[in-house]
Amino acid sequence: DGTLYFTPMGFDRSTGEGTHIAVGVSRVVGVTWEWTTLSENRFVDRPWVAIAPDGFAHVIWNDGQGVSHSISSDGGRTWEGPEKIHSKGGSSHLVVGPRGELAVRITPLSASGHQFDEGVEFIAVSIDRGQTWAFHQAPGTREWDPTFSDSTMVPRWVEPLAWDSDGALYHLWSEGVQIYLARSVDRGEIWDVWPVAIHDEVAYFPYLVAENSGKLAASWFSGSGEDMVIHVARIDVPERDGGEPSVVLTRPLQQDAWNEVEGTRTRNTGGEYIPVAFLADGGLGVVTTIQDTENGRFGFSWWKIEPVPGD
Secondary structure (H helix, E strand, O other): OOOEEEOOEEEEOOOOEEEEEEEEEEOOOOOOOEEEEEEOOOOOEEEEEEEOOOOOEEEEEEOOOOEEEEEEOOOOOOOEEEEEEEOOOEEEEEEEOOOOOEEEEEEOEEHHHOEEOOOOOEEEEEOOOOOOOEEEEOOOOOOOOOOOOOOOOOOOOOOOEEEOOOOOEEEEEEOOOEEEEEEEOOOOOOOEEEEEEEOOOOEEEEEEEEOOOOEEEEEEEEOOHHHOEEEEEEEEOOOOOOOOOEEEEOOOEOOOEEEEEOOEEEEOOOOOOOOEEEOOOOOEEEEEEEEEOOOOEEEEEEEEEOOOOOO
């Protein structure tokens, strides 16, 4: 109906702590906004908002004491909750399926890195607007570096999910130099797993969206320094029991985002994932960060991509 939702978090850089979670709603294309504070708990972190086909709005976040969920049935005018989805873990991702199914990726890292709950690797699914949740172990094998200090390990933040138009649930993640995709046709109980890309250097910070049946688009980073690049892929998954997915990679992208310390410039991710979207003409749209202090350039770049076979 044209309503826009925005879920910012307040953050105190002096302490490295989240201060509040709010949700803004605009009914006039962003000209004016109505704001509701959902939480002022210490360590609040990583809010996500998603709108179901029935118009219900869902917001999740974490605070080091688990993952919380609030819901609005009236276009964001009032909000119910929050209720706890799980008492541990971080709010890594939230997606809504074609019949209002909810899926939440819960990971060990929460509270902006202040809390780590070993072994919390769940995909929580609800088919009743979040009143009850089924918890399933996430497919794959992961190692975590909670301090982000080990350059040999995969830095992890968003572990993305996506529902396609048939109600199949997908998950994308990295296990070092290898990117994996999984699909569940029973809301997360059983998963088919496929390798979809391999690189010479560590791959990290994946993102995933789905459109029609088995039609996916994904992005992720690999490498560091001057070798840091963004990969964008179109992935087509055959119908159930139909064989391996086909993967078409674009040529790697490099964004104008830099760390600049004492005159030294090093390429930076500028965030923890690269958003990608399907376009009406069949192409893909990608947004990357501009973070260039030396040349006074800040903002975002828009890329229109027609997938081509990678090398």
